[in-house]
Amino acid sequence: MTRNTKITSIRPAGFNDRGEDHQVVTVTGGAGSYRREPCRNCPWRLDAVGEFPAEAFKHSAGTAYDMAQASFACHESGAEKPAICAGFLLRGADHNLLVRLKRMRGECHDVHDGGHELHENYREMAIANGVDPEDPVLAACRD
Known part of the structure; x- marks a missing residue:
């Protein structure tokens, strides 16, 4: 791991559409880096639905x-x-304090969609991937 990076929790997330087991790892610290373009199976991409449970x-x-x-x-x-x-930076981070502070410092401005269609917001992405639209966990999501 990079200096100052610490795993603070690991939560099982179940199986995706292909039967692959997944988990969500929460990490704090690190170098503060970010991706410039959505990766091949980024869950924000419309063509990547079902990659994650x-x-x-x-x-x-x-x-x-x-x-x-x-x-x-x-x-x-x-x-x-x-x-x-x-x-996330392109579609889900407008209300995120951490990202807002980074943008104020001039970070995270050189991100692009790479020509991929993306979900409009977190709620839309989560619902497309099987979360019940009425699930309370989505109630506080900002669109």
Whole structure:
């Protein structure tokens, strides 16, 4: 792991559509890096629905709450070298305090969609991936 990076929790997230087991890892610290473009199976991409189980989106919904201080990380970057997800920066981070502060410092402005269609917001992405629209975890998500 990079200096100052610490795993603070690991939560099982169940199985995706292909029977692959997943978990949500919460990491603090790190170098503050971010992805510039959504990766191949970024959950924010419309063509990547079903890559991750609904439970993973329930665990991560808090990143889309107003004034959230945790960010939605890129799964490809992993816990070793955590980086904020490009899709999140483009569609889910406008109300996230951590990201708002980064943008005020001139960070995270060079992110683009890479020509991929993305979900409009966290709620839409979570519902597309199996979270019940009435699930209370989505109630506080900012669109």
